[in-house]
């Protein structure tokens with residue numbers, strides 16, 4: 001079994017980016033979603049922690065209604081999860097700049113709609129710090145409901161502020177995305193060494209650089225690493241390739257592939273009844 005802890009429901013827009021959604025998904029909304037699903041199926045991914053496109057609720061796109069756009073963003077994820085319940089489990093998108101709405105979203109999506117976590121919090125898109133009073137409130141809310149929070153990291157300021165954030169809310173289960181980032185993974189690994197309770201997701205382009213995955217494996221316990229892709233920014237096979245090729249004990253591979261995810265995402269139901277790789 002393989003659980004991908006990091007995916008964004010992005011089916012259109014984002015023209016001019018390094019990836020090209022327009023060349024991946026075509027047709028009606030439903031057809032695009034089916035094509036989105038096919039990428040996971042063909043890569044052998046069984047369960048996906050799915051969050052929305054963060055650009056739906058950034059200030060330039062929210063139409064002056066951050067709470068409304070945040071709700072619409074999470075609605076799109078709820079609909080995808082309802083349509084593909086065996087594959088997708090929702091993670092609540094939040095925006096600390098719309099804190100009351102974010103806390104309401106966390107409560108309602110988790111308790112009423114079966115969402116399983118919070119994040120990815122994309123502070124680099126929404127335009128706030130990694131450690132702010134709003135971020136601390138969100139982490140406290142997630143801790144009360146016993147769900148993990150995935151936080152984007154790609155800059156030294158992100159990893160520095162993650163440290164103060166975790167010290168302020170030690171009861172929260174935090175996942176640092178992208179091993180800290182493609183230009184910041186050394187700081188990410190250092191942070192993971194400093195905070196033995198921090199979880200680390202392998203998603204994004206960091207693992208595409210030779211030796212980075214090996215460095216993470218050597219210095220972070222396999223019990224704290226989580227498989228992730230960051231689809232549709234990243235092709236799933238470009239992550240499953242290095243992950244299944246890397247030399248490691250099968251017990252470590254199982255932990256990273258699904259055991260750790262099932263342990264910390266307590267509301268996540270495993271795919272089918274089998275847990276064989």
Ligand SMILES: [Zn+2]
Nearest residue numbers: 120152153177
């Ligand atoms: Zn990210």
